[in-house]
Amino acid sequence: MKKLSRSAPAHLRFAVVASDAVIFMVKGGTLYVRVIPVHRPPHYKNAKAFPGGVLRPEETAEKATHRLIADKGLIDNSHIYLEQLYTFSEVNRDPRGRVVAVAYCAFVPWNALSNKERMDTKEVWWEPAHTLKNLAYDHDEMLRMAIARLRSRVHYTTLISKLMPKEFTLTELEQIYESILEANLDKRNFRKKILKLGILKELPKKKSSGRSRPAKLYSFASPAVSDIEVL
Structure with missing residues (x-):
């Protein structure tokens, strides 16, 4: 087994606990994740990773993740739904050094983000999730596991509601699943089953789009994520 570096910072010479956040968002039919730059020669040069960091003594892993999403991911936590991965x-x-990481999946609807949160900067940006690779640490494996978990969860829960706007058409819902x-x-x-499940509420208004016939608008009947076979 390869020994840990003796040049590690003093606070990393013993096992410490960190948290990392895989933040998902869907825009224009593409699943995105939030990444930050990592430049720590000689180990990593101009690399990228998910927002993360070491827990403070007074923090739980979940509390630290919320802090890191705000401080490093630069996203308001009021938009975020979190699940441990x-x-x-x-x-x-x-x-x-010896670092144990508790990873979380975070979900945010595109329309809930501010203009600043949507923008890509040198400090943080969005990357297409399905093609992202060569991340620092073990974050390639973390991403693979996070996508697999998300795909599994949208089959048997209403987790997809945490990536949807408050009001949407059935076409928009179908596109995010896809x-x-x-x-x-x-x-x-898809439409026949999703309507039969009773998890959606039809709204008394429609959405117009060009010359097409106005489409019915829906919302999720409950804000809670519930277990139900959707697909």
């Missing part, structure tokens, strides 16, 4: 504890996952699953759904069967 996995604990990454490989001995050499951080070349600077962007996550990277698969085309049967439009007729």
Whole structure:
């Protein structure tokens, strides 16, 4: 087994606990994640990773994740829905020292973001999730696991509601499912089943789009994520 670096910072010479956040968002039929730059020679040069950091003594992993989403991800936590993903504890996952990371998946609707939160900057930006690779630490594996968890969860829960605007058409809902699953759904069967489940509430208004017939608008009947076979 490769030994940990003796040049590691003093606070990393013993096992410490960190948290990392895989922040998901869907825009224009593409699933995105939030990344930050990592430049820590000689281990990483001009790399990128998910927002994360070491827990403070008074923090739980969840509380630290909310702080890091705001401080490093630069996103208002009032928009965020959080679920714990996995604990990454490989001995050499951080070349600077022994760090155990509690990873979370975070979900935010595109329309809930401010103009500043939508923008890409040198400090933080959005990357297409399905093609992202060569991340620092073990974040490639973290991303793979996060996408797999998201795909699984949208099959048997209403988690997708945390990526949707408050009001949407059935076409918009179908498109977000397809962007996550990277698969085309049967439009007729999808609509028939989703309406039969009773998880949506039809709104007394419609959405106009060009010359097309106005489409019915819906919202989720409950803000809570519930277990139900959707797909």
